[in-house]
Every structure is written in C-alpha cells, then in structure tokens.
Amino acid sequence: MTGLDNLTLARKEGWRRFVEAPARTQPETLSREQIRRLDDRSRADYDRRRREWHANLGPLRTPQLAELHEDLWDIVDSNAHDGDKAKGAVAIDAFPGLGQTTSVLAFAKQFHLREVAEHGPRTPEGHERWPVCRVGLTGNTGLKDFNRAMLEFFAHPGTGRGTASQFATRALDCMISCHVRLLIVDDLHFLRWRASTGVEISNHFKYIANEYPVTLVFAGVGLAQRGLLDEVDAAGNPVLAQSGRRTTRLGMQPFLIDTAEHRRQWRAVLLAIEQRLVLAEARPGMLADDLSDYLFARSTGHIGSLMTLINRGCQRAARTGAERLDQTVLDGVKNDAAAENARRELDAALTARRITSRNSTTTTRGHAAATAS
Structure with a gap:
C-alpha cells in the first residue's frame, strides 16, 4: 500500500x-x-x-486495541435493529498518542470487508456498496463544512453549492443508496462545540442518528470536556441529554x-x-x-x-x-x-529502581509474542 x-x-x-x-x-x-x-x-x-x-x-x-474492537463489535452489531429505532453512537475519547484513530480504522476495515463478503460489492439496486463513510474534520469546522465533507466522500457533484441542510440531505441519499452502516467522524474536537452552535450541533447528530441508517463513531480528544456527553448545556438546559444518553464513551489507556x-x-x-x-x-x-x-x-x-x-x-x-x-x-x-x-x-x-517494567520471573530471549497481528 x-x-x-x-x-x-x-x-x-x-x-x-x-x-x-x-x-x-x-x-x-x-x-x-x-x-x-x-x-x-x-x-x-x-x-x-x-x-x-x-x-x-x-x-x-495490543490489549487496548482488542478491548476497543470487542466493544465496537458489540455496539455496531446491536444496532442492526429496524429503522424506526435510533441507533446508539460511540465516542472514543482518549489522549493523543494512544492509537485511537489507528484502532478505529483497523476496526472499520474489518467491518467493511465483512459487509462486502456477506452482501456483495453492489446493493440490490445496483449501487456501489460502501459500508463505511469516514469524515475527517479540520480546524474550526462548522456544520456546513461537516455536511459537505460527508458528501465529498462519495465524490458527489453537488458539493460546490448548497446550504448545510441541502448538503445533509444529499449525504443521506448517498448513504441510503450505498448501504452505509458505519459513519466515522475523526478529530471531532475540531468541531465548533461550546460556542453558540453547541445545541445546533447536538441536534444535528441526533438527526443523523434518527434518519441515517448508520452507527456514528466519534473519535477525538477531550470530547467529554467539550460537552459531547453532557446532560445539560452551558445554561443548564437539558438540550444535550438525548445525545449523551445515546452515546457510549469508550477510551484507550497507555501501557x-x-x-x-x-x-x-x-x-x-x-x-x-x-x-x-x-x-x-x-x-x-x-x-x-x-x-x-x-x-x-x-x-x-x-x-x-x-x-x-x-x-x-x-x-x-x-x-x-x-x-x-x-x-x-x-x-x-x-x-x-x-x-x-x-x-x-x-x-x-x-x-532508582523505585519502579520497573520487568517481572522478576520474566524469561529471557525467544519468548513468543501474543500481540503480533
């Protein structure tokens, strides 16, 4: 590659x-x-x-990657219920350098391959099957930019002009046609969240969870502190509670x-x-x-x-x-x-030998490594 x-x-x-x-x-x-x-x-x-x-x-x-993948399979597979039920989202919230993006992409690759193996490369209607859509955010991204990024993943010709709502509708059409089941939003901390648009963003994710046939997987740094999982907004109103109740927070720890x-x-x-x-x-x-x-x-x-x-x-x-x-x-x-x-x-x-990374019973050279993949 x-x-x-x-x-x-x-x-x-x-x-x-x-x-x-x-x-x-x-x-x-x-x-x-x-x-x-x-x-x-x-x-x-x-x-x-x-x-x-x-x-x-x-x-x-690693143990951290294996644990995260097990949790993700639990959540994604449990979201295979009928379309009238909102699907639970995932927020992977960890400090930089712990491998959350690498781990999410590795999971998404396995999921994509599984879906194509089970259902074929094309949908019954003849469209290309894209089980995964990944959106990577950039600095100070707004809602219109986010919706356009979803649309750009599919190389849609309608990315040049439109409102945030129109971009979202076009993206929904693409995801339904291509049978997208997993929407990954990477670097979510770049999204303008705590400003006056916080409620608007929360409502938008709720709209995606309700209308899009996908499991939302957010990955970022300090998501809880930025209000993604809050019960109330800065004014004390419980407008964010629905997103918080529907989102499962997963983390990754250092060794x-x-x-x-x-x-x-x-x-x-x-x-x-x-x-x-x-x-x-x-x-x-x-x-x-x-x-x-x-x-x-x-x-x-x-x-x-x-x-x-x-x-x-x-x-x-x-x-x-x-x-x-x-x-x-x-x-x-x-x-x-x-x-x-x-x-x-x-x-x-x-x-000073106050701590050590080695066990006293550790054997020497040639021991097999269980974490190689």
Whole structure:
C-alpha cells in the first residue's frame, strides 16, 4: 500500500485502496555480510523496502486495541435493529498518542470487508456498496463544512453549492443508496462545540442518528470536556441529554507497569515489535530484555510515542550501519515533545529502581509474542 496521502481516506476511492490493499510483505533479514555483497542497485532497493516497512509496522493487536474492537463489535452489531429505532453512537475519547484513530480504522476495515463478503460489492439496486463513510474534520469546522465533507466522500457533484441542510440531505441519499452502516467522524474536537452552535450541533447528530441508517463513531480528544456527553448545556438546559444518553464513551489507556499483568502486557508488545524489525543484528530480547525500562521511559507507555521512537531508531540504525537498536542508537533519536517532556520523572524512578517494567520471573530471549497481528 503506497502513495496514500493525508486526504486519501476522505474519499471513497482512497478508502477502498486502504481496505483492499494486500498486507505488506516483510523484507528478508540479511546479515551484514549479505548486505555488503549487494550491488548498488540491490542495496538501494533493500534499504527502500526496509524504510517503508519500518515506517508502517502497525497496527499491533495490543490489549487496548482488542478491548476497543470487542466493544465496537458489540455496539455496531446491536444496532442492526429496524429503522424506526435510533441507533446508539460511540465516542472514543482518549489522549493523543494512544492509537485511537489507528484502532478505529483497523476496526472499520474489518467491518467493511465483512459487509462486502456477506452482501456483495453492489446493493440490490445496483449501487456501489460502501459500508463505511469516514469524515475527517479540520480546524474550526462548522456544520456546513461537516455536511459537505460527508458528501465529498462519495465524490458527489453537488458539493460546490448548497446550504448545510441541502448538503445533509444529499449525504443521506448517498448513504441510503450505498448501504452505509458505519459513519466515522475523526478529530471531532475540531468541531465548533461550546460556542453558540453547541445545541445546533447536538441536534444535528441526533438527526443523523434518527434518519441515517448508520452507527456514528466519534473519535477525538477531550470530547467529554467539550460537552459531547453532557446532560445539560452551558445554561443548564437539558438540550444535550438525548445525545449523551445515546452515546457510549469508550477510551484507550497507555501501557502501565504497576502490576505483574501490566508488565507482561508491556513485554508482549515489545516482543511483537521485535518480530517485525528488519536489522542485521536484531535478535530476540533486544527490546524486551535490554531496553524495556528505557523504552517505557522514552514513550511514557503511549503506543504512538513508542512506535515513533522505534521507527526513527530503525531508520537511523539502517542508515548508519548500526543494524541494531540499543541505547546508544536511540539516544540520538528525537521523539515527540510530549513524550520527551514527560520522561524525566520516569527516568529517575526507573534508574532508582523505585519502579520497573520487568517481572522478576520474566524469561529471557525467544519468548513468543501474543500481540503480533
């Protein structure tokens, strides 16, 4: 799957490429001597394939992703009731870097494939079947922009002119014709919510839940604080209660190391990552045994920060000829600002052995990783 830009999933053609793309093939791991023997062209090709592979290591089936997917299947499948009943919505509310967007897209891909496998690529009326519609919001999005974005997903010719209500009606026609069952609204925190339009937005989502044959899945940061799940508005009126009562809030948590089970989960994800690294000197235990505490401090248990650090570390290790991940290599790699700012306290606690990411009974190299997907 190559050439996907940041706008691809906002269009149905791009969504299809995402859903139908074959799984990437992991490049073979060559020894230093084998790499040295490659001619210039073969070496350039090998390095390119490794760059692309390490930049796209996920998603991993972490406990957080597995739990979220189980909850989503419960809610989406229970919404298969008749059209006269409003469908429950989902709000995935989590801090950045915990993988909520990646997890939602992975679920939506599975859902899309299941629906097409069960019902075929076309509806009984002959329209293209699009089980999923994804809308990604941008800064300070209003209702008209939101409705237009829904319509643009289908490449509808009527996006150039119209009112918010007209865009919504056209989008409804598309979703009914294409048998859309899942409407994903990503980055919902960009929607103007607490301003005077809060009630209008709440009513609009209620309209979608009532009239559109879809399960609404919101994903964003601080949704509860922004009033999405409130019982009352800022003036104390219970105008938001219906949206709050119909919306199930789901979250995602960072990795923790406060219990033996949490430490096992952390080790399992490191072992799963190890299996995916294509470096000449990669070996079992390189991350899970040698760098467990270090990686926890550098990522603060956030899967997004961890994968960013691993990806950049692999790029540097391959480019410089280190061909392994160790503290020397990773010390030279910059991570996201939030992780770097939060690591100092963890570093001190781990160094002083007040906390640890490893269980005393943990076995050494070669233990299988249950979280690889």
